[in-house]
Amino acid sequence: MIRVLLPAHLKTLARVTGEVRVDVPGEPTVVSVLDAIEASYPMLQGTIRDHVTQERRPFVRFFACEEDYSLEPPDTPLPNAVAQGTEPFLIVGAMAGG
Amino acid sequence: MSGVRLLVGTRKGAFILTSDGKRERWDITGPHFAGWETYHLKGSPADPNRLYASQSTGWFGQLIQRSNDGGKTWEPVGNKFVYEGVPGTHMWYDGTPHPWKFARVWHLEPSLTDPDTVYAGVEDAALFRSTDAGQNWEELPGLRGHGSGPSWHPGAGGMCLHTIILDPTHRNRMFVAISAAGAFRSDDAGETWKPINRGLKSEGIPNPNAEVGHCVHRIAMHKSRPEVLFMQKHWDVMRSNDAGDTWQEVSGNLPTDFGFPIDVHAHEPETIYVVPIKSDSEHFPLDGKLRVYRSKSGGNEWEPLTKGLPQKDCYVNVLRDAMAVDSLDSCGIYFGTTGGQVYASADAGDNWAPIVRDLPAVLSVEAQTLQ
Numbered sequence: 332m333i334r335v336l337l338p339a340h341l342k343t344l345a346r347v348t349g350e351v352r353v354d355v356p357g358e359p360t361v362v363s364v365l366d367a368i369e370a371s372y373p374m375l376q377g378t379i380r381d382h383v384t385q386e387r388r389p390f391v392r393f394f395a396c397e398e399d400y401s402l403e404p405p406d407t408p409l410p411n412a413v414a415q416g417t418e419p420f421l422i423v424g425a426m427a428g429g
Numbered sequence: 430m431s432g433v434r435l436l437v438g439t440r441k442g443a444f445i446l447t448s449d450g451k452r453e454r455w456d457i458t459g460p461h462f463a464g465w466e467t468y469h470l471k472g473s474p475a476d477p478n479r480l481y482a483s484q485s486t487g488w489f490g491q492l493i494q495r496s497n498d499g500g501k502t503w504e505p506v507g508n509k510f511v512y513e514g515v516p517g518t519h520m521w522y523d524g525t526p527h528p529w530k531f532a533r534v535w536h537l538e539p540s541l542t543d544p545d546t547v548y549a550g551v552e553d554a555a556l557f558r559s560t561d562a563g564q565n566w567e568e569l570p571g572l573r574g575h576g577s578g579p580s581w582h583p584g585a586g587g588m589c590l591h592t593i594i595l596d597p598t599h600r601n602r603m604f605v606a607i608s609a610a611g612a613f614r615s616d617d618a619g620e621t622w623k624p625i626n627r628g629l630k631s632e633g634i635p636n637p638n639a640e641v642g643h644c645v646h647r648i649a650m651h652k653s654r655p656e657v658l659f660m661q662k663h664w665d666v667m668r669s670n671d672a673g674d675t676w677q678e679v680s681g682n683l684p685t686d687f688g689f690p691i692d693v694h695a696h697e698p699e700t701i702y703v704v705p706i707k708s709d710s711e712h713f714p715l716d717g718k719l720r721v722y723r724s725k726s727g728g729n730e731w732e733p734l735t736k737g738l739p740q741k742d743c744y745v746n747v748l749r750d751a752m753a754v755d756s757l758d759s760c761g762i763y764f765g766t767t768g769g770q771v772y773a774s775a776d777a778g779d780n781w782a783p784i785v786r787d788l789p790a791v792l793s794v795e796a797q798t799l800q
Contacts, residue, residue: 338488340464340486340488343463344492344505374492377490377491377492378489378490378492378508382508382509382511388490390488391489424489425488427487
């Protein structure tokens with residue numbers, strides 16, 4: 332079970348509070364976690380990454396275990412602590428604008 | 430009992446303002462979609478409780494929300510707007526080709542007869558349609574593909590398709606307007622399109638009389654006379670008596686003919702309203718006086734409407750989708766400002782009062798007359 336922390340606006344959209352938990356078969360990667368989140372919460376499709384290109388939206392960043400995974404290849408494995416559920420995968424809205 | 434529901438889109442969410450037919454006391458709910466820009470909301474003429482809203486941010490992109498109960502509850506529906514085929518290019522600000530790229534939905538126009546059919550005008554300019562209540566969207570590619578698309582330029586606010594008018598008499602006829610490409614008409618339900626800009630003159634473009642390239646800010650029509658169109662262009666207020674085939678300037682005695690919204694009285698097809706703005710470089714009312722101008726002659730002869738509106742130190746703007754009329758016996762007219770005020774007149778503009786003063790900047794106002 333992967334723990335995921337969404338930014339506040341996406342929690343509201345998904346109608347959740349706190350962390351969400353998703354099942355990811357096999358070794359979790361950025362893309363497999365995002366696939367699982369969008370499958371569980373279809374209303375988030377298009378808000379984290381582009382519908383067609385699957386590129387991360389520019390003002391969204393991914394972190395795990397204090398490391399920035401935003402620019403890593405999407406199939407980069409996530410740390411064991413995320414895979415084991417001891418640390419969350421963080422989806423963060425950039426601090427920008429007003 | 431009759432009443433009015435105003436759908437107000439702002440920089441930080443949507444608000445719904447309701448009143449009975451007297452339009453003296455208003456209930457306000459919101460913010461809906463708090464923190465998100467809400468460019469536009471509109472209700473279905475066929476089912477007033479079916480509402481659609483365009484919600485977006487620079488962080489998380491575009492969402493479309495739908496309500497089936499007049500805005501009490503909302504649910505996100507489809508937000509996948511993909512251009513048909515290879516998107517191609519339009520002109521960028523510097524005159525170089527620029528790939529077409531979806532940014533946001535500026536305007537939603539529900540069908541006149543089917544609550545599940547709704548059109549979306551988007552940036553970069555294109556027209557989309559959903560026939561399943563917003564779940565899925567398909568481009569009507571004949572608009573971008575009619576030939577002039579590669580030469581379209583964005584206006585200062587982006588290359589947006591901001592106006593969609595469905596002709597109530599000729600069911601296959603529709604009009605759209607794009608900044609800064611101009612106005613277009615389809616006579617076959619959106620399959621094919623032609624520019625309708627003859628008579629427009631824009632000094633800021635290489636050929637002031639060009640077939641396309643005009644910064645049309647807004648078009649309005651009265652449902653009883655759909656061949657007559659009124660236009661607020663970047664500069665100039667225009668009128669067409671032949672469904673856009675030709676246009677004549679009707680700015681007349683306006684103190685400035687720059688502005689954004691234009692609308693038509695619900696029961697008097699020759700009575701129209703604009704909000705003159707000082708200039709394209711100073712987006713606020715002339716002399717700090719917020720004045721709506723009304724013409725009862727379809728243009729040329731205009732009178733300022735000032736009672737209840739601030740007549741000093743007012744430097745707000747009124748954006749293109751931020752004016753609306755109701756259809757009660759005494760026509761109500763409403764507009765919102767970038768300062769967060771929504772003003773109402775229950776007597777066709779003679780007297781005004783603010784419904785609310787401190788909303789986020791208002792992007793759009795739509796009025797629903799409830800029976």
